[in-house]
Structures are given as C-alpha cells and as structure tokens.
Amino acid sequence: MTFSLPDSWVWDFWTAVEGDTVHLFYLHAPKSLGDPELRHRNASIGHATSTDWIEWTDHGRVLEHGAAGEPDASATWTGSVFRDPNGGWRMFYTGSRFLSPDASANVETVLAAVSEDLYAWRKDPSTRLSAAAPWYETLPDGTWREEAWRDPWIVEDPAGDGWHMLITARARSLDPDLDPEDRGVIAHARSQDLLSWTIAPPLSAPGAGFAHLEVPQLAEVDGMEVLVFSCDSTHLAGARSGERGGIWALPVPTNGLFGATPLDLGAAHLMTGDELYAGRIVHTSDGAALLGFENVGEDGDFVGRLSDPLPLRWDHDGRLVASRQEYIR
Template sequence: MTFSLPHHWVWDFWTVLDDGTVHLFYLHAPHSLGDPELRHRNASIGHATSTDFINWTDRGVVLGHGAEGDADESATWTGSVFRGPDGVWRMYYTGSRFLSPTETTNIETVLLATSTDLHTWLKQPETALSASLPWYETLADGTWREEAWRDPWIEVDPAGNGWHMLITARARALPAGADSLDRGVIGHAVSGDLATWRAREPLSSAGAGFAHLEVLQLAVVEGREVLVFSCDSAHLVGQRAGSKGGIWAVPIVSGSLFTGELVDLDRAQLVVGEELYAGRIVQTANGAALLGFENEGLDGAFVGRLSDPRPLYFTESGRLLATAQERTR
C-alpha cells in the first residue's frame, strides 16, 4: 500500500522514528500544475505517520515557501529531521529561490525549522548555510544552472565533537582532463551547537562520473555502513555517461567517514534503477529496507508516489541490492 495523494505528486521524503511511530516528511505539488517538472517550483513539505512503513495517515502540510526575498521564496525542498540533546526536533531543509519564472536557474540554501512535537514547525531564518568558496561551486562560476546546495543529512560526530552535515554540492576544482560537468561531490559542514554551521572540504573528489549526488544518507545494512545517494541517467557524466542511473550505494569503512579519508565514489554501484528515486534506507521490523518514490512508470511518465519498503541484502561480491530485483549471487 504505497503512500500517495489523490491530487498531488509526491516525491523526495525523509523519515524519523519517535516512540514507535514513523514520521514521514515529503515533498508534494498539485497535479493542476499540468507539467510534473513544475513541481520543483511549487513544492511544500507534508507530514504523514505510520507504524509499519506501509499504512500511512496523512497529517497535511507542515512547511510552505517563504515570502519574496526569502531563501525559500519559491519552494521548500528535501531535508532531514532529528532530535537534538535539548529535546527539540530540528528539520534542516532546502530553500529554493528561482531567479526567473521562465528559466531553471535557482539558488539553494540549507535552512532550519524546529518543533517540540513533530507536527508544528517554526522556521528559524537566522540559521542558514550557503555554498561557499573555496571548495564549492556557486552560481557565479557559470558552469551549472543552479547553485547546488541541498538535501542536508545530519550525523552525530563519532568522537563526540558536534555534528556533521552531508550536502548535495558541486566542486569548483576538477581533476585534470575531467568532463567540465563532472563536479558532483559529497558536501560537508560541521557544527558544535546545531545553529552555526561551517562549510568544510568535500568528503569526496570530483571526477567520479556524477554531476550531482542527491539525497545523501549514511546508513547501516547487515552491520555494514553504506552511503546511499541518487543520480539519474541524465546526470551521469564523464566515465559514467550513457549508463543507467537511479539509487546508488558505496561501502564505507565503519567509522571512517569523518576521519579525513575521502569516499571512493568509483566504487558506487546501482541498488535500483530509475523506476525509484531519492532512496532512503529505513529499519523495519524485518531489518533494513529501501524506500523510494515511484519515478518512471512503464510508459516513461512521472508517477509521483512512495513505494513500499524493499528489503535489502548484500551479494557475496559485496553489492547492495533490494529483493524486488532478481536475486543473483
């Protein structure tokens, strides 16, 4: 029983578990827009709850776009939610500001909203983080249609030294001979108080064949750490150009992500193709499973609803797959 809305497209999402209840936060936009591509300019964040990741109760809209001039004046995009040591729930989300009604140029900013109950959220506009030099490409560099700085994912520092944020970003520097579009990296920021964030060097190098790495997540499957992200076929570049895109995973040596060792994106492999996108690994009663939004239908048209969880497993060669695919060893 997939989660869907009768008159809206549903796509990127994130979840958090509180006292046995799964809280789902999802992007949605109305079918009345006509063209599903217009959803990106009109996205709001909705809320639903479940106890099994299958049967959902919709709770309505919790965050909409801001006023003219705000960093989220066009739309509110993907984020993540977690509870701080003070007991306050924090939603770091993406604010999108399109510069023209007829062009795709936009600027993305990581923003913060807070809640005491996961139902009512208050924006905290003084807490904002933007793409910054010298490591990250900005709109002024002129190589990309957007200032990519979105999809924040928060992790506690393993050594107890604050928090880390993983961000969809693009590098300014490229390896010699690399495709000029091959700039997708794992953006990185750190904080000691969850209010002030400082950008740091990327956690990966450009030139791995991804124009962007969307909806990053660090997760554990069968006791192994993996970094999950999404990149569709249209944004595979360089050595991966012409290949099939979708939801990807790359193995991580346990505890190594924030120790200075760069993630080797050359080891990234597809978990599932573009029929699903914006994958998240969740922990169900039966173990780790993959959720994604249903992206492409059999006719190639955009679907826009959430999938049911697909149990995950590792093959003997170490590749992460979902059980909805043919199980081969």
C-alpha cells in the same frame, strides 16, 4: 500500499521515528500544474504517520515557501529530521529561490525549522548555510544551471565531537580538463551546537561520473555502514555517460565516512534504476529496507508516489542489494 496523494505528486522524503510511530516528511505539489517538472518550483513539505511503513495517515502541509526575497521564496525542498539533544525536534531543509519564472537559474540554501511534537513546525532563522569558495561551485561560476546546495543529512560525530552535515553540491574546479558536467560531490559542514556551521572540504572528489549526488544518507545495515545517494541516467557524466542511473550505494571504508581520504565513488554500485529515486534506508520490524519514490513509469511518464519498503541484504561481493530484484530492470 504505497503512500500517495490523489491530487498531488509526491517525491523526495525523509523520516523520524518516535516510539512505535514513523513520521514521514515528503515533498508534494499539485497535479493541476499539468507539467510534472513544474513541481520543483511549487514544492512544499507535508507530514504523514504510520506504525508499519505501509499504511499511512496524512496530516497535510507543515512547511511552505517564504516571502519574496527569502532563501525559500520559491519552494521548500528536501532535508532531514532528528531529535534535538537540547529538546524537541530539528529539521534542516533546502530553501529554493528561482531567479525568474522563465529561467532555470536557482539558488539553494540550507535552512532550519524546529518542532516540539513533530506535527507543528516553525522556521528558525538562526541557520542559513550557502555554498561558497574555495571548495564549492556557486551560480556566478557559470558552469551549472543552479547553485547546488541541498538535501542536508545530519550525522552525529562518532567520537562525540559535534555534528556533521552531508550536502548535495558541486565542486569548484579550475582544472580545464575536468568536464563541467562531472563535478558532483558530497559537501561537508560541521557544528558543535547545531546552530553555527563551518563549511569543510567535500567528502568526495569530482570526476567520479556524477553531475550531482542527491539525497545523501549515511546508514547502517547489519552492522555495516553505507552511503546511499541518487543520480539518474541523464546526470551521469564522464566515464559513466550513457550508463543507467538510479539509487546508488557505497560501502563506507573501515576508517569511517569522515576519514582523512576522500571517498572512492568509483566503487559505488547501482541498487535500482530510474524507476525508483531519492532512496532512503529505513529500519522496519522486518529489518533494513530501501524506500524510494516511484519516478519513471513503464510509459516513461513521471509517477510521483512512494514505494513500499524493499528488504535489503549484503551479497557475497559486499554489495547492498534490494531483495525484490524486479525493481532493477
């Protein structure tokens, strides 16, 4: 069955596996808010466990918003969890701070928390990473409603040279011919110790047709690397305007995600439509699968619960597809 909560919407999520147990971390907000759009201002991070990716035991909230003036004063948003080589577990997550109750202006910051057992978490103030020039758009640039800097995904360097962070961001561009809507990029930061991070140029270029590339993930399916991200129909831009959005996949070139040339996002292909979102590749006992949250229902309303895993395979054209094609309408 899907993971859901009777009194709350559930959407973005990430996982960690320890032994036979899957630990699910998820965003949730109470349905009593009435309007699903208000969930973004009221999100906190919950925790559930499973041994089969289907049946879940919920353990409730593990992180919530901070005090006034803190970078997560409004809400705690999407991140990732992994085992810290120095011991315990580390979570990088997004802090959200809306500037006023009646405006959409929002500043996002990458923050961290630590845990010894994946159940009890405490915020770690040693990490606060923000968007900055020259590569990344900030709120004073005035071209977007928010300072996009969220959804951190951590990758160990394949050559053992520290760590990489993938981040949802927007490019800062002075090109007058570039559509302001068409500035979504995968931001990049590097670290040698997981505490101090250096911002690097983006891994992709703007102008690829995405206003944002949300919840990026680098994963492997049947020995081949793939970058997964989400962009819904309303946030496609440039040449992609008017097309269908959802969960996207981009096979990683042979020189790897961190090669010298930017990723060619023009080669990204759609795996699902807007009915599923914030897709993650997970590895079940049956193989690689796509897990997402149920986003838009048949009546057009927001659903807010997780899907069951959808088995994945590579087709003859080198495209990663979900086996249950009824999700792609």
